[in-house]
Amino acid sequence: MSPYLTSLSAIVKREALRFIHQRERFVAALVRPLVWLLVFAAGFRAALGLSIIPPYQTYITYETYIVPGLCGMILLFNGMQSSLSLVYDREMGSMKLLLTSPLPRWWLLFCKLMGSTAISILQVYAFLAIAAVFDITMPGIGYVSVLPALIVAGVMLGALGLLLSSFIKQLENFAGVMNFVIFPMFFLSSALYPLWKMAESSELLYTICALNPFTYAVELIRFALYADFNGMALLWTLVAAAVFTSAALWGYNPARTGLAKRG
Numbered sequence: 001m002s003p004y005l006t007s008l009s010a011i012v013k014r015e016a017l018r019f020i021h022q023r024e025r026f027v028a029a030l031v032r033p034l035v036w037l038l039v040f041a042a043g044f045r046a047a048l049g050l051s052i053i054p055p056y057q058t059y060i061t062y063e064t065y066i067v068p069g070l071c072g073m074i075l076l077f078n079g080m081q082s083s084l085s086l087v088y089d090r091e092m093g094s095m096k097l098l099l100t101s102p103l104p105r106w107w108l109l110f111c112k113l114m115g116s117t118a119i120s121i122l123q124v125y126a127f128l129a130i131a132a133v134f135d136i137t138m139p140g141i142g143y144v145s146v147l148p149a150l151i152v153a154g155v156m157l158g159a160l161g162l163l164l165s166s167f168i169k170q171l172e173n174f175a176g177v178m179n180f181v182i183f184p185m186f187f188l189s190s191a192l193y194p195l196w197k198m199a200e201s202s203e204l205l206y207t208i209c210a211l212n213p214f215t216y217a218v219e220l221i222r223f224a225l226y227a228d229f230n231g232m233a234l235l236w237t238l239v240a241a242a243v244f245t246s247a248a249l250w251g252y253n254p255a256r257t258g259l260a261k262r263g
Contacts, residue, residue: 069191
């Protein structure tokens with residue numbers, strides 16, 4: 001087997017084993033979106049009226065509207081959780097061993113990204129299955145057509161986590177940095193309310209939401225769940241993924257971090 005495939009298999013397997021041994025991580029990943037879906041949505045349903053907007057062909061309930069945003073929430077939080085494990089690996093020394101291996105640095109980070117993205121997608125499908133139990137369903141074909149969108153969005157958000165982990169030096173600093181990234185990205189997006197609703201209250205907030213890459217990840221998932229295609233959302237999600245990945249590769253440059261010298 002090629003050393004590239006061997007490293008990919010080993011890193012993905014390591015991520016899977018870490019996830020299996022941290023069952024509370026799986027539960028926590030589902031509790032957050034389910035609280036929004038089953039608790040907060042009940043209160044917001046009357047306050048937030050929704051017009052017919054693409055990809056919807058008729059009026060929908062608020063619970064149905066926020067499902068794509070909550071899928072994005074799972075991808076976002078898991079991407080950040082994966083970056084936390086990188087900070088831990090760096091403190092423990094295993095990151096130094098990984099980055100000083102003979103394989104290219106970009107491939108090793110790509111393997112890490114694929115592992116975290118695969119776990120995120122499994123969590124999203126578990127969430128969609130639970131939502132279906134509560135009669136919040138999508139078109140049958142949507143559960144298949146959404147997979148490529150989840151991969152693209154998961155890679156983009158995972159790359160963001162990689163980028164942040166390259167600058168977070170200690171675990172103690174992780175929570176503060178994450179609070180300045182996760183919550184603004186989530187709330188200043190189309191995850192919980194349409195952008196036209198935001199424009200009614202504030203043009204500035206609307207502009208911020210329109211520039212937020214998480215908005216495009218959510219819209220990509222939203223359209224894919226209805227077997228529809230949003231070219232603009234795909235374009236900007238891919239651009240953001242490329243920017244975050246390139247910046248993460250620079251951040252993990254051994255010459256910059258000093259890993260090469262210490263190794």
